[in-house]
Amino acid sequence: MSFAFDLYVDRSSWLHRLDPRTKLAFVVLSSILLLNYSHLSVSAAFLLGIHGILWSGKVPASRVRWAWQRMWPITFLILFLWPIFYPQGNEVLLQVWRVRITTQSLLQGLSTALRVDALAFAFLVLLFSTDQARLVRGLVKLGLPYEWGLTLAIALRYLPTLYGIYTTVSEAQQARGWVIGKGGFIQRIKSYLPIMVAVIVTALRLADNLSMALAARGFQSGAKRTYLRELKLGLADKVCLPLFAVSLIVSVIVRFRHSLGVP
Amino acid sequence: MIVENLHYAYPPLTPGGEPLPVLKGVNLRVRRGEFLALMGPTGAGKTTLCLTLNGILPHLMGGTFEGRVVVAGMDTRDHGPGEMSHKVGLVFQDPESQLFNMTVEDEVAFGLESLGLSPSEMEERVAWALEVVRLPGLRKRSPFQLSGGQKKRLAIATVLAMRPQVLVLDEPVTGLDPLGRHEVLAVIEKLKREEEATVVMVEQDAEAVMAWADRVVIMERGRLVLEGSPRQVFSQVESLHGWGLAVPQMSELAHLFNRRQGTSFHFITEDEACSALAGELQSETCTGPRRSKQYPIPNILYPVSFEHSSAVKVEDLWHRYDDGPLALAGVNLSVEAGDFLAIIGQNGSGKTTLVKHFNGLLRPTRGRVLVLGQDTAGQSVGQLARKVGYLFQNPDHQIFAPTVWEELAFGPRNLGFSEGEVAARTTEALALFGLRDQADTPPAILGYGLRRHVTLAAVWAMRPHILVLDEPTVGLDWRATRTLMEEVTNLNSQGHTIILVTHDMKLVAEFARKVLVLDEGRTLAYGPTRQLFQQEALLRQAFLAPPPITALARRMRLVLSPSTLLRINSAEGPYGLRGDSLTVEEFYQEYTALRRLGQGG
Numbered sequence: 109m110s111f112a113f114d115l116y117v118d119r120s121s122w123l124h125r126l127d128p129r130t131k132l133a134f135v136v137l138s139s140i141l142l143l144n145y146s147h148l149s150v151s152a153a154f155l156l157g158i159h160g161i162l163w164s165g166k167v168p169a170s171r172v173r174w175a176w177q178r179m180w181p182i183t184f185l186i187l188f189l190w191p192i193f194y195p196q197g198n199e200v201l202l203q204v205w206r207v208r209i210t211t212q213s214l215l216q217g218l219s220t221a222l223r224v225d226a227l228a229f230a231f232l233v234l235l236f237s238t239d240q241a242r243l244v245r246g247l248v249k250l251g252l253p254y255e256w257g258l259t260l261a262i263a264l265r266y267l268p269t270l271y272g273i274y275t276t277v278s279e280a281q282q283a284r285g286w287v288i289g290k291g292g293f294i295q296r297i298k299s300y301l302p303i304m305v306a307v308i309v310t311a312l313r314l315a316d317n318l319s320m321a322l323a324a325r326g327f328q329s330g331a332k333r334t335y336l337r338e339l340k341l342g343l344a345d346k347v348c349l350p351l352f353a354v355s356l357i358v359s360v361i362v363r364f365r366h367s368l369g370v371p
Numbered sequence: 372m373i374v375e376n377l378h379y380a381y382p383p384l385t386p387g388g389e390p391l392p393v394l395k396g397v398n399l400r401v402r403r404g405e406f407l408a409l410m411g412p413t414g415a416g417k418t419t420l421c422l423t424l425n426g427i428l429p430h431l432m433g434g435t436f437e438g439r440v441v442v443a444g445m446d447t448r449d450h451g452p453g454e455m456s457h458k459v460g461l462v463f464q465d466p467e468s469q470l471f472n473m474t475v476e477d478e479v480a481f482g483l484e485s486l487g488l489s490p491s492e493m494e495e496r497v498a499w500a501l502e503v504v505r506l507p508g509l510r511k512r513s514p515f516q517l518s519g520g521q522k523k524r525l526a527i528a529t530v531l532a533m534r535p536q537v538l539v540l541d542e543p544v545t546g547l548d549p550l551g552r553h554e555v556l557a558v559i560e561k562l563k564r565e566e567e568a569t570v571v572m573v574e575q576d577a578e579a580v581m582a583w584a585d586r587v588v589i590m591e592r593g594r595l596v597l598e599g600s601p602r603q604v605f606s607q608v609e610s611l612h613g614w615g616l617a618v619p620q621m622s623e624l625a626h627l628f629n630r631r632q633g634t635s636f637h638f639i640t641e642d643e644a645c646s647a648l649a650g651e652l653q654s655e656t657c658t659g660p661r662r663s664k665q666y667p668i669p670n671i672l673y674p675v676s677f678e679h680s681s682a683v684k685v686e687d688l689w690h691r692y693d694d695g696p697l698a699l700a701g702v703n704l705s706v707e708a709g710d711f712l713a714i715i716g717q718n719g720s721g722k723t724t725l726v727k728h729f730n731g732l733l734r735p736t737r738g739r740v741l742v743l744g745q746d747t748a749g750q751s752v753g754q755l756a757r758k759v760g761y762l763f764q765n766p767d768h769q770i771f772a773p774t775v776w777e778e779l780a781f782g783p784r785n786l787g788f789s790e791g792e793v794a795a796r797t798t799e800a801l802a803l804f805g806l807r808d809q810a811d812t813p814p815a816i817l818g819y820g821l822r823r824h825v826t827l828a829a830v831w832a833m834r835p836h837i838l839v840l841d842e843p844t845v846g847l848d849w850r851a852t853r854t855l856m857e858e859v860t861n862l863n864s865q866g867h868t869i870i871l872v873t874h875d876m877k878l879v880a881e882f883a884r885k886v887l888v889l890d891e892g893r894t895l896a897y898g899p900t901r902q903l904f905q906q907e908a909l910l911r912q913a914f915l916a917p918p919p920i921t922a923l924a925r926r927m928r929l930v931l932s933p934s935t936l937l938r939i940n941s942a943e944g945p946y947g948l949r950g951d952s953l954t955v956e957e958f959y960q961e962y963t964a965l966r967r968l969g970q971g972g
Contacts, residue, residue, distance in 0.1 A: 114513075239474070241473040241474055261471075261472070264473070265472065268515055269467060269515065273768070276765075277769070279732050281771075282753070282756075283730055283752065283756060283761035284756060284769065284782040284830070284833065285756040285757075286781075287785070301771065302771045303771075306767065306768055309767060309815060314468045317468035317469065318469070319431065320427050320463065321468055323427050323453065323456075324427065324460075324461040324469075325456060325481050325482040325485060325529060325530070326454075326456035326457070327485050328451075328453040333484045333485060333487060334488060334489065335490070336476065336480035336483070336484060336497065
């Protein structure tokens with residue numbers, strides 16, 4: 109259950125110790141690279157590299173498998189639909205009625221699918237190895253107002269709680285003979301009323317208590333705060349960040365001056 | 372801390388409505404280092420009073436505020452909760468909504484960060500606070516993953532770290548399992564003993580209050596109506612019961628003797644009761660070593676039987692949650708039709724997992740469950756709802772309808788009854804549970820006790836043969852608990868099979884005929900209540916203990932000198948003190964019968 113809300117796996121590795129800001133920079137860099145380079149080999153190499161990073165960062169294989177299971181449907185859809193809707197080139201592999209499948213469009217589909225996967229994994233590197241608290245702290249450090257960061261953190265923290273309330277409420281109503289909606293759209297929506305009312309009332313009560321709890325702990329909006337754990341750039345960060353900058357510049361030059369990396 | 376002539380009314384719920392007065396002239400002084408317990412029925416204004424102590428009221432919610440609250444020289448009218456939080460640490464009742472950080476460490480540090488302390492100072496205080504509440508080593512854990520008792524202790528640590536002069540605890544042990552209670556109470560004791568903290572604790576549980584408090588204050592309808600030492604306060608048994616409050620069982624016993632025998636006992640602890648009563652029997656005092664070894668209690672446990680008339684039959688039931696640990700590991704159980712079974716055990720022992728199999732909310736991983744002779748496999752939750760009614764712990768998890776009438780009609784309607792039948796059942800349920808006057812009221816605005824009744828009535832309206840009650844009395848005061856249990860007993864005498872999941876051993880002793888003790892998904896014991904509560908060693912294994920009165924009865928038997936026992940036994944009685952009383956009344960009857968025998972011989 110908690111799996112779906114928090115992807116973080118607690119391990120001790122260089123990847124985990126990396127400053128969240130560095131990993132955020134990595135996500136940004138990866139996105140720029142992947143959006144600029146559409147060649148199949150770039151996406152494939154990138155994916156391979158990311159798996160290497162995940163492996164050396166001690167992210168368990170079960171998490172990676174889980175991610176791939178989530179990615180399969182979309183990967184497959186792109187692979188399947190791309191050649192049908194974007195027929196290019198002349199090497200016809202297969203023709204059914206008016207649908208032509210060409211080698212070129214198939215390759216293009218594959219590279220697009222891999223690009224989407226690679227983009228997703230760039231984000232997953234961050235999410236698998238950064239606990240939510242550090243992530244939010246990283247964002248605040250980058251200039252997000254503290255109140256926003258706190259709100260984000262609280263929202264993330266209470267997702268499992270709300271899900272738990274939803275489960276309990278729906279069980280309580282099922283025990284009274286309630287069945288998940290049948291019939292038309294409106295009918296179905298209406299049938300969820302007994303659950304939604306109870307969930308919302310409980311959530312409102314929670315929110316009310318939460319605001320009092322914040323006040324009781326001396327929280328004042330806009331007041332100056334100190335932090336128990338200041339984020340500090342470590343050696344690894346100091347190596348990574350310049351490296352990122354250089355790769356970004358090089359990649360842009362290579363891409364636009366020499367038009368490399370596109371099919 | 373001084374509270375002077377405090378009046379407070381919440382702002383009206385609807386624009387143009389009437390303000391809701393809660394506090395009506397409260398005067399209170401708390402000395403430094405004092406441990407004050409605040410008791411009162413639900414709706415008395417206890418929580419509201421707590422909220423005024425650190426300025427949350429009126430600063431956060433408005434309302435009408437008269438009188439003054441001064442803590443360590445700071446008046447809450449001039450200082451908001453932000454500043455008052457240095458002086459008053461408030462721990463709320465619901466742990467879920469006050470633990471909003473993603474790690475335990477951040478949770479404790481949050482208040483300190485608000486104070487603007489330096490990281491090294493914070494580090495020191497976080498370590499200290501976690502040490503006091505016995506949670507070091509869990510710093511990186513998410514508060515969400517902690518057990519109930521751990522959450523409450525963490526909540527205490529979060530305000531403790533801010534080094535307030537007064538600690539206000541709103542029902543710190545309500546809703547916890549016995550182990551969690553024990554952990555939290557141990558922390559509170561440590562605070563009192565080692566840290567000399569000034570504590571104001573709201574608590575329903577008279578036994579806990581008696582054990583810890585220097586002074587008890589009773590609050591009723593927004594006023595303080597009685598105060599004094601626990602001994603003074605708990606001697607007012609009739610007044611306390613009149614206000615709907617529980618008293619420690621020993622006080623209840625003393626009161627019973629005083630009222631019926633004209634004695635003037637004033638014991639409030641088990642030791643005192645034992646000495647006083649043993650003295651009456653001209654026996655030795657209770658100070659000597661307990662002779663438990665001399666009178667071993669035979670280990671009688673019921674064999675698991677499989678009668679035909681069973682309401683619920685569980686055969687070798689195993690359950691494993693997805694990706695989770697084993698929750699049930701081979702449970703066998705047969706509940707006779709018309710029986711009253713209590714299921715006890717710590718949280719995580721599998722109680723709720725077990726009973727959720729009875730109405731199909733969970734399905735066996737292995738083994739099978741028969742309800743009224745039919746295998747639950749192949750029956751939907753909806754079908755099982757006709758046979759098994761399930762009352763959830765929190766009434767707010769099932770209340771949704773605009774009126775009480777609609778709420779009660781929901782179940783029967785789901786079962787597909789005609790509108791005429793639905794109306795008939797609803798009307799009858801309203802009458803049976805005394806809810807006629809509330810038929811058109813929105814259930815959500817009723818008091819907690821009434822909301823509980825509405826949910827029980829709603830389940831009853833479906834006329835299930837079996838009623839599963841999952842911790843139904845959590846959050847109810849003594850009177851509401853009595854009313855609810857009387858209704859349940861009524862249903863039981865009409866032939867309904869009752870299955871009660873609870874942590875309240877007094878309820879188990881008084882109402883249940885059989886008890887199932889679960890421990891880590893296995894049956895630790897199953898048998899008649901009377902025998903089971905004699906198995907102290909066995910109960911201890913599951914961190915449970917019989918209620919004080921049963922413990923006293925057992926101890927009395929053990930401390931009576933052999934000569935006294937002989938004298939009693941040589942009289943007509945077939946045996947001496949049986950030592951297995953389950954209620955105060957039972958103990959009283961047995962003891963007076965014994966004394967008559969003793970005096971006659």
